[in-house]
Amino acid sequence: MEKSVFEKEWEIYFTQCYSNGRIRFSDLSNILQLTAGEHANAVGFGFKEMAKHNQTWVLSRIRIEIARLPKWMDHVKVKTWVQELEGARSTRNFEITVNGQIYVTATSYWAVINTVKRSSETLAISTEDFTTYPDRPATQQPFSKLDISQTVKNIDEYSVKLSDLDIVNHANNVKYLDWCMDRLPIELVLTNQIRSLEMNYLRELRYNDNVEINGDATDQGYFMTVTKQQRIHFALAIETK
Template structure:
């Protein structure tokens, strides 16, 4: 698709929190927070002509490599929120995108995401084939106070659950969607800490994709989770609470 007439390098997208997105306490689920960020990023890419549909002409797609979220306060059911997003860096096969969630003038959540261009046939990274010079880069504007961290996956983990990837876990790129990894880990986390909104921040590192009917293991060491397949780590999550 061509670049939209209303494209801007900084996008502000409004959303209303619905009941399907909330925990029983009425506050937004951490997974749905990530979905809002993912959907806003997708909207901005579509307006700027580098969406999934545009990239599929070259057998390409964006895949998430790292994500950090810092939470000041969670929105709740019926809140009207604005997600603001911009590109912090974009070069060759990689891009850093920043996102912030607001209610009015209050910043509720900050997020930094690191993406790679992925060939959907070879399943390997490659340089972005589409023009992107019309995106203004805001290298000096950050959405989080602390940058990405490399999560220590060499520590001793305890196996807490085994599962098989289902069709409902997959997205349009034909692998488990990035938010599913978080969902699997949080389903093994203490419910009272989620319901009391104790999580202050979390980092996610995506190392290898998992696909339909893959057998995976969910492991934990206190505040750190990992997901592995055939003995190799595919994902790591580190929580601060």
């Protein structure tokens, strides 16, 4: 298989699972992102190479469509490819299979930022020999810009902790999902009712930032936000079956 399409096999460990034995949604998202990182490293525009130019990839939007959640001891195969790559932007797709059966698909939108200026800029590394697949989507629907004007109710408050931070020194994006899922009705999370998750990452959060976690039921399922001083930093749309 050419290097522009990448595959990685992961085993699901019990520490990655909810009490029902199915993988946590945050760990599912993390596996996708770890696979994306390994692919980027393999083709020369991963973390270390980009750090030489004070650059990194930042996840901006992701849509995950779930037919079935992997469970403890499953060996999952994650396949990933880039649909579009231009300037400071990239669209990357994923497919998760277990024993050849598609369990999960995802599409994601990434931006290149300068880690010193904290602003978007064009990728400094040449991608001339890298093949993209503009006609190869993975999900039934593309990622979107969520309507953040939706009405939500305050559920909880939270202060960003050391364990939430990643190597770029901001709250890792999978943490936002955990904060939200922990505040949903437990039966919604544990009874395989979730058909899709769509997330928009709007602004970063730092250590000790105080945030509000908000949410409300919608016609499709549930909508949640993480806000700081009334500005939305993260939005999550959950579609239920």
